[in-house]
Amino acid sequence: MNAITLHRRALLRAGGAVVVAFGLGLRPRGAAAWTEKPVATDQVAAFLAIGADGEVTVYVGKVDLGTGVRTGFMQIVAEELDVPLARIRVIEGDTALTPDQGPTYGSLSIQNGGVQLRAAAATARRALLRLAAERLGADAAALRVEEGVVIAPDGRRASYADLVGGRALDLAVDANAPIKPPEARRVVGRAVPRVDIPDKVFGRFAYVHDLRLPGMLHGRPVRPPALGATAEAVEPDSVRHIPGVRQVVHRGGFVGVVAETEWAAIRAARELRVRWSDWAGLPDQAKLWEHVRATPVAQVQVTSERGDAAAAIGGAPRRLAASYDFPIHTHGSMGPSCAVAAFEGGRLTVWSASQATHNLRKQLALMLGMPAEAIRCIYMEGAGCYGRNGHEDAAADAALLAREAGRPVRVQWMRADEHGWDPKGPPHLVDLRAGLDARGDILGWESEAFIPKGAGGNVDLVAAELAGLPREGQIHPGNIIHNLALPYAVPAVKTTCHRLESTPFRPSWIRTPGRMQNTYANEAFLDECAAEAGADPVEYRLRLLPRDDPRRREVLERAARLAGWETRPSPRPDREGEVLRGRGVSYCKYELVRTYVAGVAEVEVNRRTGAFRVTRFFCAHDCGQIVNPDGVKAQVEGNIIHTLSRTLHEELSFDRRAVTSLDWASYRSISFAEVPEIVIELIDRPTERPWGAGEPAAAIVPSAVSNAIFDATGVRLRSVPFTAARLRAALQGA
Amino acid sequence: MSQTLALTVNGQAVRLTVDDPDMPLLYALRNDLGLIGPHYGCGLAQCGACTVHLDGAAARSCVLPVREAAGRHVTTLEGLGTPERPHPVQAAFIAEQAVQCGYCTNGMIMQAAALLARTPQPTEAQVKEELAGNICRCGTQPRVVAAVLRAARGG
Numbered sequence A: 001m002n003a004i005t006l007h008r009r010a011l012l013r014a015g016g017a018v019v020v021a022f023g024l025g026l027r028p029r030g031a032a033a034w035t036e037k038p039v040a041t042d043q044v045a046a047f048l049a050i051g052a053d054g055e056v057t058v059y060v061g062k063v064d065l066g067t068g069v070r071t072g073f074m075q076i077v078a079e080e081l082d083v084p085l086a087r088i089r090v091i092e093g094d095t096a097l098t099p100d101q102g103p104t105y106g107s108l109s110i111q112n113g114g115v116q117l118r119a120a121a122a123t124a125r126r127a128l129l130r131l132a133a134e135r136l137g138a139d140a141a142a143l144r145v146e147e148g149v150v151i152a153p154d155g156r157r158a159s160y161a162d163l164v165g166g167r168a169l170d171l172a173v174d175a176n177a178p179i180k181p182p183e184a185r186r187v188v189g190r191a192v193p194r195v196d197i198p199d200k201v202f203g204r205f206a207y208v209h210d211l212r213l214p215g216m217l218h219g220r221p222v223r224p225p226a227l228g229a230t231a232e233a234v235e236p237d238s239v240r241h242i243p244g245v246r247q248v249v250h251r252g253g254f255v256g257v258v259a260e261t262e263w264a265a266i267r268a269a270r271e272l273r274v275r276w277s278d279w280a281g282l283p284d285q286a287k288l289w290e291h292v293r294a295t296p297v298a299q300v301q302v303t304s305e306r307g308d309a310a311a312a313i314g315g316a317p318r319r320l321a322a323s324y325d326f327p328i329h330t331h332g333s334m335g336p337s338c339a340v341a342a343f344e345g346g347r348l349t350v351w352s353a354s355q356a357t358h359n360l361r362k363q364l365a366l367m368l369g370m371p372a373e374a375i376r377c378i379y380m381e382g383a384g385c386y387g388r389n390g391h392e393d394a395a396a397d398a399a400l401l402a403r404e405a406g407r408p409v410r411v412q413w414m415r416a417d418e419h420g421w422d423p424k425g426p427p428h429l430v431d432l433r434a435g436l437d438a439r440g441d442i443l444g445w446e447s448e449a450f451i452p453k454g455a456g457g458n459v460d461l462v463a464a465e466l467a468g469l470p471r472e473g474q475i476h477p478g479n480i481i482h483n484l485a486l487p488y489a490v491p492a493v494k495t496t497c498h499r500l501e502s503t504p505f506r507p508s509w510i511r512t513p514g515r516m517q518n519t520y521a522n523e524a525f526l527d528e529c530a531a532e533a534g535a536d537p538v539e540y541r542l543r544l545l546p547r548d549d550p551r552r553r554e555v556l557e558r559a560a561r562l563a564g565w566e567t568r569p570s571p572r573p574d575r576e577g578e579v580l581r582g583r584g585v586s587y588c589k590y591e592l593v594r595t596y597v598a599g600v601a602e603v604e605v606n607r608r609t610g611a612f613r614v615t616r617f618f619c620a621h622d623c624g625q626i627v628n629p630d631g632v633k634a635q636v637e638g639n640i641i642h643t644l645s646r647t648l649h650e651e652l653s654f655d656r657r658a659v660t661s662l663d664w665a666s667y668r669s670i671s672f673a674e675v676p677e678i679v680i681e682l683i684d685r686p687t688e689r690p691w692g693a694g695e696p697a698a699a700i701v702p703s704a705v706s707n708a709i710f711d712a713t714g715v716r717l718r719s720v721p722f723t724a725a726r727l728r729a730a731l732q733g734a
Numbered sequence B: 001m002s003q004t005l006a007l008t009v010n011g012q013a014v015r016l017t018v019d020d021p022d023m024p025l026l027y028a029l030r031n032d033l034g035l036i037g038p039h040y041g042c043g044l045a046q047c048g049a050c051t052v053h054l055d056g057a058a059a060r061s062c063v064l065p066v067r068e069a070a071g072r073h074v075t076t077l078e079g080l081g082t083p084e085r086p087h088p089v090q091a092a093f094i095a096e097q098a099v100q101c102g103y104c105t106n107g108m109i110m111q112a113a114a115l116l117a118r119t120p121q122p123t124e125a126q127v128k129e130e131l132a133g134n135i136c137r138c139g140t141q142p143r144v145v146a147a148v149l150r151a152a153r154g155g
C-alpha cells in the first residue's frame, strides 16, 4: 500500500514539543490506486457505484470549476435514485475512475454531462426496482423508494445496499430509461445549498494548491523575457547560496528550479541568472487591428447566407457600416495555476485543476514520450478558470521538473506567470454593413469576422513548446464562429468568418468565446440600425424575431418588463446636464440552438469626464429545465460581473517581446464599487431539457453597455474596453 | 542562518524555524503550519486572497515578512470560526451562498470581519469601500456585500 497522504509538517513547536499538526481534511486518492473500473460512457458502472454501506459514489468526467455543478450532479442522482444528498459523494475528472465526458467547457456540464448521468441513474433505479420486486415478491410498479430503501406495499423493505451494495452495477445505460416526471421531483429544481461552501468558508477546502505529498519538492518555471527566446546559458551557481535549492533544469527555452521549500523555489526563480536570446516577434500593439487585417487567411467560412445580401445593401436607400473590436484578454484566475506531479515505478500521476484531465493525459504522454496508460490525471479544484487557463501548463511544468528531480514536484505559477503565459482570448474584429428601407426595416445584413482558425481542442503545453518537445502544434481558440449568424429573420444576410493563419498569442477560450464577441458586434450594430430607423430598440428586435418560437419573444419581453423599459428610440432626446442616463438592451440565443438570454443595462455618464457607471443590469434567462435555481442565478451574476470587468477594463498590454500587463494594476479587474445592482428573472421550464448557464448571459453584456451609453449620450463605443478616456474622446468628437 | 521566531497563531503560541526571515508570512502559514485558509493570489498586495488578521487588523500575508509577525497575534480563516462556532461573517457567507470557486473567499471574509470589529454597523458603501482591495473574478461581489450586511444585522 502506497497511499499518499497530505504532508503535515511538524515545525510548529512550543517548548520543544510538537503541539499541533493541523489536519488538512483531505486524503487524496493516490498513485497506487489505479483501480480497474469501467469508464465507458455507455456503462452505468462508469457513473455510479453503490457501496456496501449504501453510499452512492458518482463518477463524472465533467468537473466543478467553482461553479457549483458538483451539487447539481448530486441533486440529479439524489432525485433519480431517491437517496439523501448526504449519502452521495462525487469523484470528478480522474482518468482512472471517471468516464471521459469531454472537457468541461461550452456550458455543457448539465446539458450533456448531467443528462448522461441522469440516464445512468434512471437505468440503475429501474434495475434496482426489478431486483427488489423479485426479492420482495411484489410488483415493481407498486414499489416506492425512500432514502435508498425500496418499500413494498405491505411495508417490507430492501435497501439498495441489500440489493447490490458493493457489487458493480453491470448494466448498459439506457438513454430512454424513465426519469422522474416534474411533479414528482423533490430535489431537482430546488435551491439546494452548495456542498463545497462550508469548507471554503472555514478554510478547510483543499484546492490543488493545498496538496502536499511526502518528499515533495517545490518547483517554479523561469520564463523567458520574450515569448520566443531560448536560454543560451544558465548559471546554477547564481542560486547556490539559497538554502534548500535542489536543482536547476534547462532545456531549450524551458528553465525551471526545484527546491525543498516554496520560498526557496521562488527566490531561486527570481535570482537565477540566465542569458536569453533575443526575440521580438510580436506585432506593434498600437497597430493590432491592422496586423489582424493583414494576417493571411487560412479558411473562409460562411456561417449563414440567405438571398443576395450585397445586392440588397447596395440597392438600399439607407446604408450603415461599422467595425467592432474586442481586445486580447487573459483569464485572470484569482489563483495562479498549480499542479503536482509524481513519478513512481515508471508511472506518472498528476493532480491538476484542468478542465480536461482526459485530454491533458494525452498531451503529457505526447510531450514525455510515455504511453497514455502510464499516466493518470486527477482533478482537484483550483481557482475559477473561465476556460483553458494555465492549469494544464503548470501540470506540464511539474511533470518535466519531477522527471528531472526524481521526486514529486509541486508547481504554482506566480502572478506574472499567469498574466504573462496563460493562453489568451484572441483579438476579435467584426466588420458589419446593413441596408435599410425607407421605413427603417433591414433589407440586407453582411458581417465579416477576422478571427484565428481552429475550434475546440488541445492547447499546446507551454513547457513542450519552450523545451522543443513533441506537441500537436495546432491552434485551438474554441468554437469562436458561433453567434455571428443572426438570431433574427432578415430578408438577405451573409455572415462570413475569415479564419486567420495565426494570432499573436497562443489562443484559447475564455468564457463565452466568440459567442460574446459576435453578439457584441451584432447587437450593438443592430442598435445602430434601430436608431437609424428611429425605432425603439426592443420593438425593433421583436419585429425581427421569428414567430415560430415563442420562447425567444418571451425572454426579451420579460427582460424589458423587468427593467421597466420605456418605449422610445435611442438616443434619449433630453441629453442636457453633466450626468446623463441611458439604457440599452441586448438579446442572444446561445449558438442559435439553446439558452435564451436578454438583458438591459442602465448607465450613468459624466458628460465632461467620460466617466460612467453601469448602475443596474437586468437579465431574463431561459435555460430550459433548471436543476438548481440559486446555482443558475449565481452563474448569471458571475457572467454579468466578469464580462462587465472585461468590457470596462480588461485589455492585454504587450511590447514586441512579451506581455507587459503582468499584475492587477496593469490589467485591472472590476472593483466592488463598479458592480451594478443585478436583477435576474429565471424562466424555469421543468418539462424541457436542461441547457447550460455558465456562459450565455455573458454574451449580452458588452452590447447592452454600448447601447446604454449610446442611449445616454448619442455616442457609440465600438472598441472594448469602454474606458472613460475613450468615451471622453468620443464625446468631444461628437 | 535559520532563525526561530515566536508568534501566536490562532490563539496558540508557536515557534517557527525559518531559513529566511524575509519570507512572507503566507508561506509559513501554508507550508509550515498547514493553514490553507489564506491563499496565494498575487504576492503583490493587489488582490486580497492571502488576508489574515495581524493583532486584529486585516493584513496581506503575501507581502508581510514573517519576522514582522514575531511577537504578534496572527489569525487565519481557520482561527476565525469553526462549523461548530462560526464567526457571523462565515455563517452569513453560507446563508447567502456567497462563494463560487472560493479562492478569494478567505480575503473577503477576513477583510469583512476586520471591518465589523471596528464598525459593527457599516453602511453598504462602507462595506464596498473596505473591500475595494479585494478582487473576485467569479463575480460574487453582490452576495459578498449581502453577506457582510447580514452578519452586521446579526444573521
Ligand code: FES
Residues within 6 Å of the ligand: B039, B040, B041, B042, B043, B044, B045, B046, B047, B048, B049, B050, B051, B060, B061, B062, B063
Ligand atoms: S496574494 Fe496577497 S494580496 Fe494577492
Ligand code: FES
Residues within 6 Å of the ligand: A066, A334, A383, A384, B099, B100, B101, B102, B103, B104, B105, B135, B136, B137, B138, B139, B140
Ligand atoms: S469566488 Fe472565485 S474568485 Fe471569488
